[in-house]
Amino acid sequence: MAAPVFAFVLHKDGKADDTAPELAAAARLMRPDAQRVAIVTGADAGVDAVCQELAASYAEVWKFSGDVLAYPNAEIIRALLLKILPKGCTLLLPHTTFGMDLGPGLAVKMDAAYIPDVTAFDGVDGTTLKAVRQEFNGQVSTHLACDISKGAVISVRSGCFPAGESASVGGQVIDKSPEIGELSARRRFVELLQAEVGDVDITKEDVLVSVGRGIGDKENLPLADDLAKAMGAVVSCSRPVVDAKWLEKSRQVGTSGKTVKPKVYLALGISGSFQHMGGLKGNPFIVAVNKNPKAPIFQMANVGVVADVLEFVPELTEKIKTAK
Amino acid sequence: MEILVCVKRVPDSAENEIEVKPGGADIKRDDLVYSVNEWDNYAVEEAIQIVDRVGGSVTVATIGNEDSEEVVRREMAMGAQNGLMLVDAAFEGSDGRGIATVLKAAVQKGNYDLVLTGAQADDGAAQVGGMLAAMLDWPYASLVNMIEVQDKKLRIGREIEGGNQEINEILLPCVLSIQTGINEPRYVGIRGIRKVASVEIPVMNASALGVDAAAVGQAGARVKRLDYFVPPAGAGAEMLEGSTDEIAAKLIELLKAKGGLK
Numbered sequence: 098m099a100a101p102v103f104a105f106v107l108h109k110d111g112k113a114d115d116t117a118p119e120l121a122a123a124a125r126l127m128r129p130d131a132q133r134v135a136i137v138t139g140a141d142a143g144v145d146a147v148c149q150e151l152a153a154s155y156a157e158v159w160k161f162s163g164d165v166l167a168y169p170n171a172e173i174i175r176a177l178l179l180k181i182l183p184k185g186c187t188l189l190l191p192h193t194t195f196g197m198d199l200g201p202g203l204a205v206k207m208d209a210a211y212i213p214d215v216t217a218f219d220g221v222d223g224t225t226l227k228a229v230r231q232e233f234n235g236q237v238s239t240h241l242a243c244d245i246s247k248g249a250v251i252s253v254r255s256g257c258f259p260a261g262e263s264a265s266v267g268g269q270v271i272d273k274s275p276e277i278g279e280l281s282a283r284r285r286f287v288e289l290l291q292a293e294v295g296d297v298d299i300t301k302e303d304v305l306v307s308v309g310r311g312i313g314d315k316e317n318l319p320l321a322d323d324l325a326k327a328m329g330a331v332v333s334c335s336r337p338v339v340d341a342k343w344l345e346k347s348r349q350v351g352t353s354g355k356t357v358k359p360k361v362y363l364a365l366g367i368s369g370s371f372q373h374m375g376g377l378k379g380n381p382f383i384v385a386v387n388k389n390p391k392a393p394i395f396q397m398a399n400v401g402v403v404a405d406v407l408e409f410v411p412e413l414t415e416k417i418k419t420a421k
Numbered sequence: 422m423e424i425l426v427c428v429k430r431v432p433d434s435a436e437n438e439i440e441v442k443p444g445g446a447d448i449k450r451d452d453l454v455y456s457v458n459e460w461d462n463y464a465v466e467e468a469i470q471i472v473d474r475v476g477g478s479v480t481v482a483t484i485g486n487e488d489s490e491e492v493v494r495r496e497m498a499m500g501a502q503n504g505l506m507l508v509d510a511a512f513e514g515s516d517g518r519g520i521a522t523v524l525k526a527a528v529q530k531g532n533y534d535l536v537l538t539g540a541q542a543d544d545g546a547a548q549v550g551g552m553l554a555a556m557l558d559w560p561y562a563s564l565v566n567m568i569e570v571q572d573k574k575l576r577i578g579r580e581i582e583g584g585n586q587e588i589n590e591i592l593l594p595c596v597l598s599i600q601t602g603i604n605e606p607r608y609v610g611i612r613g614i615r616k617v618a619s620v621e622i623p624v625m626n627a628s629a630l631g632v633d634a635a636a637v638g639q640a641g642a643r644v645k646r647l648d649y650f651v652p653p654a655g656a657g658a659e660m661l662e663g664s665t666d667e668i669a670a671k672l673i674e675l676l677k678a679k680g681g682l683k
Contacts, residue, residue, distance in 0.1 A: 194581040194582060197540075197564065198563045198579070200551065201549070201550070201551030201552045201555070202552065204518075204552070205521070205551075205555035205556055210643045211518070212644055213545075213547060213548050214545055230545075231545060232543060232544045232545055232649070233434045233439040236434060236438070236439040237439050237448060237649050238649070238652050239646050239647070240646075240647040240648050240650065241646050241647060242645050242647055243645065283560035283591065283595070284560045284562060284589050284590070284591040284592070285589060286589055287588040287590055289581075289585055289586070290578070290585065290587075292583060292584030292585050292586075304680070304683065328681060329682065330681070336601070337435075340602035353580055353581075353582065354583075354584050355583075356583075360679065360680050361676065361679050361680060363676075363681070368435070384672065385658060391438040391439065391440070396658070397658075398657075398658035399658060400659050400672070400675055401658030402660070402661050402668055402672065403660065404668070409669075412665050412666070412669050413672065416666075416670065416673060417673055417682065420673055
């Protein structure tokens with residue numbers, strides 16, 4: 098039997114993170130014959146509920162409960178993992194802001210390989226793992242090969258390993274809290290600041306006209322405003338528009354912005370990075386307008402138009418107005 | 422504060438259609454528009470603003486070839502005092518760990534309090550900053566979108582999911598990876614670039630850095646890229662074609678049917 102595959106699972110309010118079943122699915126795909134072990138850390142009563150929940154999809158759940166682990170500070174978690182993980186093991190992380198914080202440094206300290214943001218596995222041949230990831234903002238994919246005999250830390254992209262329905266594996270929870278011991282780090286968590294509330298709540302809108310980098314300049318935003326007005330929609334945006342300070346952060350759709358569930362989503366000059374699409378739920382009807390025919394958004398949209406937003410949008414707005 | 426900012430020259434994926442060469446050995450690079458990695462540009466701006474507030478100097482370093490020099494000069498034109506080129510055939514084909522190994526050597530040749538990287542670059546790996554910190558045994562924080570200098574430490578914000586911000590205190594020296602949007606990078610005009618055109622930029626190779634050539638580059642890479650490919654297109658979008666007028670008419674029909682027009 099192959100060595101176990103570990104997964105680090107985050108949780109909130111007594112519930113495992115959405116990535117937990119995806120990590121289990123990824124582990125199964127990577128090494129079908131390996132035992133799956135979940136690692137859960139925390140300090141409150143919710144930890145036990147999370148461990149019970151995970152025992153359905155992991156053969157073992159290692160629980161570490163202690164005050165020092167109250168907040169998942171990656172620098173503290175790294176110190177813990179270096180203490181408790183067996184040498185040469187494989188650890189799966191979600192490619193989230195936590196995974197990005199923890200993974201690279203952990204791999205160096207474990208002297209293990211690091212494979213970030215994996216979208217698919219292509220099997221293990223001896224000790225060589227083959228996997229797929231993307232580059233250039235999703236425009237191109239790559240196959241890669243990696244010797245995992247000295248261990249591996251692998252972060253997996255959310256949404257790429259659907260959990261599917263499977264019977265409970267009836268795993269057991271093992272309380273390893275006594276192994277925590279002393280943990281220290283030169284970085285201290287202070288507090289969480291909640292995102293500001295904006296003038297409109299894009300999460301409640303049925304129709305969104307969303308602008309991306311392709312809008313080119315703040316001066317062009319009225320084009321989107323006019324179209325939204327004609328459609329009875331609200332304007333949202335992708336990250337570059339907020340970075341450039343053209344629109345408020347509260348208008349941003351994506352994993353680092355808002356999660357929206359519109360019925361219709363009109364994406365203007367948005368390339369369709371996975372971080373952006375991660376904020377789009379509820380299977381909306383997506384229309385994409387982009388001048389780059391290779392833009393990843395055309396793979397995810399229902400309808401596409403290859404055009405310059407600045408030329409196409411005013412014409413569309415006029416036509417909607419006259420049609421009314 | 423002595424600050425090192427690590428930058429990379431990359432094809433601008435917002436401006437380019439990236440295509441794969443037949444056989445998949447590389448992407449077609451001949452006609453690509455290159456620029457400084459967007460995240461790195463924010464990192465340089467942040468370093469300059471810190472030095473403006475508390476004093477010190479900013480050094481911009483890159484691993485690359487002679488083409489990368491334009492990127493270092495551009496960032497110096499923003500106001501970074503020093504440039505540093507890390508150039509050696511042995512560095513080519515490095516994985517993230519190889520890049521971090523070279524940067525670690527460069528950090529140790531200097532006397533830095535703070536090292537900044539972009540949160541990620543063209544390969545989307547978001548790995549070099551964290552690896553570099555671990556190799557130096559310095560504390561690390563990723564996706565930083567706020568920095569406040571305090572006594573021997575920094576108060577920083579990390580951008581996390583949902584637009585929330587995680588506030589931390591981190592001791593110096595440390596490595597931070599910088600998220601876009603942390604500031605508004607200044608514009609660099611042709612005049613600014615001319616001003617630094619003749620500034621000498623030191624170049625260091627593997628032996629000057631004391632880097633074992635076998636530990637970096639293609640030979641030292643643990644993660645090996647086998648090929649580039651474009652996944653077989655799924656159903657994808659139904660592409661509307663015709664004149665702008667025809668496309669707009671079709672689109673309006675579809676939007677009406679789906680409840681997109683109120």
